[in-house]
Amino acid sequence: MSMRISKAVFQRIPKVNESTVSKMLDARLLELNKKIIVLDDDPTGVQTVHGVSVYTDWSMESIEKGFKETNSIFFLLTNSRGFTAEETERAHKEIALNILAAAKKHNQEYMIVSRGDSTLRGHYPLETKVLKDTTEAASASRFDGEVIIPFFKEGGRFTIGNVHYVQDNEELIPAGETEFAKDRTFGYTHSHLGKWAEEKSNGDFKAESAVYISLESLRALDIETIKNQLLSVQDFNKVIVNAVDYVDVKIFSIALIDAIRAGKNFMFRSAAAFTKVIGGIKDKGLLSKEDLIIEESGNGGLIIIGSHVQKTTDQLAELRKAESIKFIEFDCHLVLDPEKFRSEISRVIETCENLLNSGETVAVYTRRERLDLGEERKEEELKLSVKISEAVTSIVKQLKIRPNYLIAKGGITSSDVGTNGLEVKRAVVAGQIQPGIPVWKTGNESKFPGMPYIVFPGNVGSKTSLREVVELLN
Incomplete structure (x- = not known):
């Protein structure tokens, strides 16, 4: 049964003071002190940013150049959407080890964002699992959880009530009912992100065990509750983030940075919106x-x-x-x-x-x-x-x-x-x-x-x- 909803649903979501949120986030970003490395499974992940470098390979040379930049964020283009599962695994092992070596050499902490297609396609959970397992086997690092955040406003991708939607004119269609879900290589049936993660992991991670960050908590600016939810995450459990606008990602990121500073470590699977927010990249007008x-x-x-x-x-x-x-x-x-x-x-x-x-x-x-x-x-x-x-x-x-x-x-x-x-x-x-x-x-x-x-x-x-x-x- 179709669960399509009208985009009029946006009108019923409480408003928040965005300038207050932006100031809070700017202060938190100054405390983050991590290099943000975005692994992009195709070049479209830079569709929200500007003034940022994209390296088209993951050689030590390119990764070191990224670490040396004054920018807090850089992109590595993996093009893994065009890879077989075997090629993807090999590439991500190499990437994880090269990042570890560069981070050690430059004495710099880092975060990895696996930028996947915002219609939920791509080699998931393979990519983030390989990154986690390789990093943990080769270092003292441990990942507590994985944050899943496919919201992407510019592409009409929204998560409401833990369900991911694709906008089609005045309607929001559950992602599992779209042509993208019928992808021959990366297809799926569930639009509920917890169930999607369960489906994709072949039941290794259960929908009922996932941690859900609700729009209600976000719009209530309940940073403490969200931070405590994140502090409870362990065993690489999944964190599902609801979002209908950039302000939701900003509020989540404030709580996220608080949790990271309290010692938690996360992997990220996201669309392009989260990379812009966590990279502290401001809005810019369209190019002429x-x-x-x-x-x-x-x-x-x-x-x-x-x-x-x-x-x-x-x-x-x-x-x-x-x-x-x-x-x-x-x-x-x-x-x-x-x-x-x-x-x-x-x-x-x-x-x-x-x-x-x-x-x-x-x-x-x-x-x-x-x-x-x-x-x-x-x-x-x-x-x-x-x-x-x-x-x-x-x-x-x-x-x-x-x-x-x-x-x-x-x-x-x-x-x-x-x-x-x-x-x-x-x-x-x-x-x-x-x-x-x-x-x-x-x-x-x-x-x-x-x-x-x-x-x-x-x-x-x-x-x-x-x-x-x-x-x-x-």
Whole structure:
């Protein structure tokens, strides 16, 4: 039975004085004294921050650079949403050990935030379990609990009564009823976050044992009660945080810092909102064309569309109404025939270069029908999707013409395009071009230094958002 609710529910939640809360949080953040390391399973986790570094690998060199920064927070791009479970485990063991070594060398305490997709997808609980087990085996550190906080306002993701919702116009739909829950690799059935954690952990953690931080406590500014709830957490039990606005995350973070200062240690699985709050990052207005395109190249812009969620397909249909854009369909189903696939990649690159060179803006999109090999071949499907993503990346990698800007649509697509296509080692997040849509300024080491790279999540924005971003930049 559907438990959809009207977004009018927000009107019934008590208001609090946000400036008071912000002042309390600012004071607590000064006492935190921990480097915050965000492991991002695709590049969209920076969709709330600005002036922050993103490192596209987890080498000791990159992690040490992050520790040396004056910023309290930095991101490591893992792209683990595109990994098999085995690859994810291997990567997270390496990450945990490298962070430990860098922290010891720089004599700096740290917090790890595993930034997962806010529609509850990704390798969970594998990633945080591996980070916990590896850290505990190699050091004296112990984790008391894991905080789960998928609230993400810009993407219309809210947690009310311990149930996570996805906003669709005037309605809030339980996440378990959305297309995201039907993900072939990362699917789930429960929208109640305690039950979701129980489902994902195969019953290792029970919904009734989880600690729930209610909106009532948060809005009553009951810091002491929330702190005591956190102090009671042990054995890596789950802490479920309800939130409908940033102020809820701020109030929770005040109590959290109090609990940390009292000796508790937590792992975090969150969407992008918590990283902004705990990183102490202030609001910034949306970016303009003048902010991003410093010198016009005379070439067109390039849009790469890989995501297959319905929202992206709807946004592509809307973009097609823009007469100034040239469209190239990339037949990714040819991946099953290597020779034809190579020929298709060459065709797309050649067409793309000719159009860009003549000042046209080009949208390259993967064929919209999903490649379906059947229920029993999920890992094989994931591997083929990685091959398709590599092919999309190679379009950017082999480009000889510098686009005026580049938009990549979809989490895994934007990760591969950034790291492999553009060869970015470190980027700085300039800010957002629309809510939840971040822009990287590429580093000097990259293929096109200083080019605005718009990381456009597959599941963010309205039907017209992609078209609006392109029209702003053209």
